[in-house]
Amino acid sequence: MLRIAVVGSGPSGVYTAQSLVTQSEVPGLRIDVLDRLPCPYGLVRYGVAPDHEKIKSLQNNLRTVLEDERINFLGHVEIGPGGVSPERLLRLYHAVVYCVGASADRRLGIPGEDLPGSCSATDFVSWYSAHPDAGAGGFSLEWLTARSAVVIGAGNVAVDVARILSRGADELRPTDVPHAALGALAASRVREVHMVARRGPSQAKFTTKELRELGSLPGAEAVVDAGELALDPACSDPSGLPAAVRRNVEVLRGWAAPDREPRALERTLRLRFFLRPVEILERDGRVGGVRFEHTAPDGSGGVRGTGTYEEIEAQLVLRAVGYLGVPLAGLPFDPATGTVPHAAGRVLRDGVPSPGEYVAGWIKRGPTGVIGTNRPCAKETVTSLLQDADALARRPVEGEPVDAMRESGLRPVRWRGWLDIEAAEAELGRSLGRGPVKIADWDGLLTAALGAREG
Structure with missing residues (x-):
């Protein structure tokens, strides 16, 4: 076995x-999928x-895999x-594959980044996604008293948080957003959202589907400055661009068209380009705005500073400039x-493969790609x-x-415990007149999963 x-x-x-259960011909294969949280996915x-x-x-697809009889889900297990230390895991298992992702976020490295009202998009996402660690810091509800918000970044995470800030609570009521977050978003005073990128539209990383959603929000008008589009040489004639980039540019050009009829909606969502943040400004002890340097194409796919600056008033700043892997105690780590460090998924210690230790996902390749990118990445590791x-x-x-x-003091949550969490979230939603609503705290999750019994 x-x-x-x-x-x-x-x-x-x-x-x-x-990949292990489909590629392996080993009889008696047993796979335990461990997670720090009591919930999978x-x-x-x-x-x-x-x-x-x-x-x-x-x-639903991930569920089908985890319900395979050869696979056991064990949540609420800290590594x-x-x-359980990596050293102990290797005494309990023939092999350990670490798929721990990239849980930290990149910083801007500019003055004022730690002012109240400034945080990572990751913290904001954790809050409205009901992550049980969200209450430990990061995003604060009082920041939604802001009139103006700046989202720094031009990827799908930036688009997500800009869209959530620009949506009305009624649009989110049918979703599983936690009830406290729904109430806070209903009371939000944010009326202007600026999504700001240091480069041009043809270098943005968001997908066209995500981008188009911003133009169809019932209560928010998407606005683009035609002059900023004109700074990007690729925007004047996008025919030579890759198809996905060309579609993005065409959407943005449509929003900047001079004959476009304004919809005069409650909120405005401004997409800005060629602005590099240099300082988050303080007013009355918290965020009061962001100072940007105007940039211009450098002819090599990057940008250069122009020496001219602009300040955007804002009381809330969310940075969405990428994720970052963090070291796991007991494993080698490359901070750069x-x-x-690995070779085809085999963990390297001092340049030599460590027997029984493997990596897959973002901790293996860095925070790149989409969800589907994890399939070939996992397959390579499993092959090794x-x-x-x-x-x-x-x-x-x-x-x-x-x-x-259990001897180490852990209380693992098995698959049936996760099903109990799902049932509790469905009941919570029914009590609120909604569909399933996420439980947002550790106590609530563990009470639902374990109750009076062990997992």
Whole structure:
């Protein structure tokens, strides 16, 4: 029997487990998918915006994998200090595949970044996605008293948070957004949202589908400055651009057209380009605005500073400039790339493959690609693991892993515990006259999952 632990139950972890059961011919294969949270699905549950039901429905595909009889979900299992160390995992399993993602966010590195009213888009997303750690800091409800918000970034995360800020609460009521967040968004005073990029439209990383949504919000008008589009040489004739980029440019040109009829809606969403943040300004002890330097194309795909500046008034600033991997105690880590050193998924210690240790997903390749990118990434790692299977299976392992976890003071949540959480969220929604509503705190999740019994 080959006993394997997959650490992380997001797409990369689930695709790794799926690849193991489809590629392996090892009899008696057992795969335990471990997660720090009592809930599976990772960023599909806690990163996809609540109004993106089609993407969130990917949970149904992930569920099918996790219900395979060869796969066991074990939530509420901390790896590292206070939980199970990587060294102990290797005594409990023949192989361990780390699929822990990139949980930190990149900073701007400018003055004023830590003022009240300034935080990462990751913290904002965690709040409206009901992540149980969201209450530990990061985003504060009182910041929604802002009249004007600046979102720094030009990827899909920036589009998501700009869209949520620009939506009315009634539009989010049918979703699973937690009830407290729904109430806070209903009371939000934000009336102007600026989504700002340091480069031009042809370098933006958002997808056309996400972009088009901004132009069809019932209560917000999307506005683009035609002069900023004109600064991007590719915008004057987008015919030579890749299809996805060309579609983005065409959408933006339509919003900047001089004959476009304004809709005079409650909120305004301004998409700005060629602005580089240089300072977050303080007023009355909190964010009061952002100072930007105007940039211009440098002829090599980048931008250069022009020495001219502009200030945008804002009381809320959300940075959406990328994720960053963080070290996991007991594993090697490359701080320059935010990844674990590896060779085709095999963890390298001092340049040598570490028997039984593997990585997949963002901790392996960095925070790049879309959800589907995790499939070939997982397949490569699993191919390496199965090539090593004969040697791995000869290594003795200790007794039942769940017993060892409980002896360490952990209370693992099994699959039936997760089903109890789902049932509790459905009941919570019914009591509020809504569909299923996420439970947003650790106590509520663990009470639903474990109750008076152990998982």
